[in-house]
Amino acid sequence: MLDMNTNDQQLDSIFQALSDTTRRNILMRVRNSDETVSDLTAHYNMSMPAITKHLNVLEQAGLIIRRKEGRKRLCRAEPKNLTSAMEWLEYYQEFWNEQLENLKQFVEKSVDRNTTLSPSHKNIGKGDKHE
Amino acid sequence: MLDMNTNDQQLDSIFQALSDTTRRNILMRVRNSDETVSDLTAHYNMSMPAITKHLNVLEQAGLIIRRKEGRKRLCRAEPKNLTSAMEWLEYYQEFWNEQLENLKQFVEKSVDRNTTLSPSHKNIGKGDKHE
DNA sequence: AAAACATTTAACCAAATGGTTAAATGTTAG
DNA sequence: CTAACATTTAACCATTTGGTTAAATGTTTT
Numbered sequence: 001m002l003d004m005n006t007n008d009q010q011l012d013s014i015f016q017a018l019s020d021t022t023r024r025n026i027l028m029r030v031r032n033s034d035e036t037v038s039d040l041t042a043h044y045n046m047s048m049p050a051i052t053k054h055l056n057v058l059e060q061a062g063l064i065i066r067r068k069e070g071r072k073r074l075c076r077a078e079p080k081n082l083t084s085a086m087e088w089l090e091y092y093q094e095f096w097n098e099q100l101e102n103l104k105q106f107v108e109k110s111v112d113r114n115t116t117l118s119p120s121h122k123n124i125g126k127g128d129k130h131e
Numbered sequence: 132m133l134d135m136n137t138n139d140q141q142l143d144s145i146f147q148a149l150s151d152t153t154r155r156n157i158l159m160r161v162r163n164s165d166e167t168v169s170d171l172t173a174h175y176n177m178s179m180p181a182i183t184k185h186l187n188v189l190e191q192a193g194l195i196i197r198r199k200e201g202r203k204r205l206c207r208a209e210p211k212n213l214t215s216a217m218e219w220l221e222y223y224q225e226f227w228n229e230q231l232e233n234l235k236q237f238v239e240k241s242v243d244r245n246t247t248l249s250p251s252h253k254n255i256g257k258g259d260k261h262e
Numbered sequence: 263a264a265a266a267c268a269t270t271t272a273a274c275c276a277a278a279t280g281g282t283t284a285a286a287t288g289t290t291a292g
Numbered sequence: 293c294t295a296a297c298a299t300t301t302a303a304c305c306a307t308t309t310g311g312t313t314a315a316a317t318g319t320t321t322t
Contacts, residue, residue: 038269070268202297280305286301288298291294
């Protein structure tokens with residue numbers, strides 16, 4: 001039935017890591033510059049151990065990498081793994097574009113067949129519903 | 132410091148919903164066809180109430196919508212909300228492409244200097260970033 | 263060596279998560 | 293009306309999560 005392969009677990013941990021506002025915020029912060037735990041802690045309303053835990057989650061998910069520099073421990077974003085998440089979403093969303101495309105084609109064919117239809121198809125492209 | 136606005140909470144719940152293999156699997160399953168709780172339960176190694184809970188999570192995150200049809204309750208994918216997640220990821224990843232782009236430009240400039248080529252390489256990248 | 267600094271670990275806690283089984287609620291069919 | 297069906301709700305449980313404070317570990321500075 002449901003084979004929990006490595007890829008699944010990886011996606012689990014990536015999406016899990018992204019499911020927290022603080023962690024997403026940290027990610028944004030370490031995109032451009034390496035930052036220490038102290039630096040990061042200064043920006044949030046929580047203790048340093050809490051930040052350490054968030055960093056562990058992000059590191060575990062492969063979204064950041066850390067290096068030691070003296071007594072500081074710097075971390076920076078590692079966006080490579082994030083592409084797994086992107087790919088899942090893109091694959092998932094493909095269907096939606098297909099559906100939209102199918103709908104568009106269907107409507108266009110209908111219009112083709114009956115060019116005197118009322119102008120109610122105008123907003124079909126952004127479509128909420130398909131039936 | 133950290134304003135937990137609606138968008139943040141929405142992203143929290145979307146990524147949280149996506150952080151479970153079963154739920155991602157269900158999403159894939161209801162992309163194309165509406166399915167009942169029984170239908171879905173048949174494919175997983177867990178009880179019907181467990182599936183119901185997963186569906187609640189997905190519905191709460193706005194990733195599926197449900198309708199009642201007699202004693203059945205059908206659900207189908209609602210990918211609209213998923214674009215929020217996509218947008219976050221894309222925005223986040225932009226930097227990475229920028230970094231790559233900067234690196235490429237740097238390397239090309241180095242090559243330029245070393246081989247004294249004609250100045251035709253100037254605008255390799257799409258964006259003249261900072262400097 | 264001692265003090266100050268940067269960070270982690272340990273122990274704890276409340277709440278959320280992901281599952282279970284058993285009972286309750288609606289809905290359709292005989 | 294009653295029985296069968298589809299689903300949800302309730303109560304429970306173990307584990308994980310996201311935070312805390314206090315103590316421990318390394319590293320630099322003086």
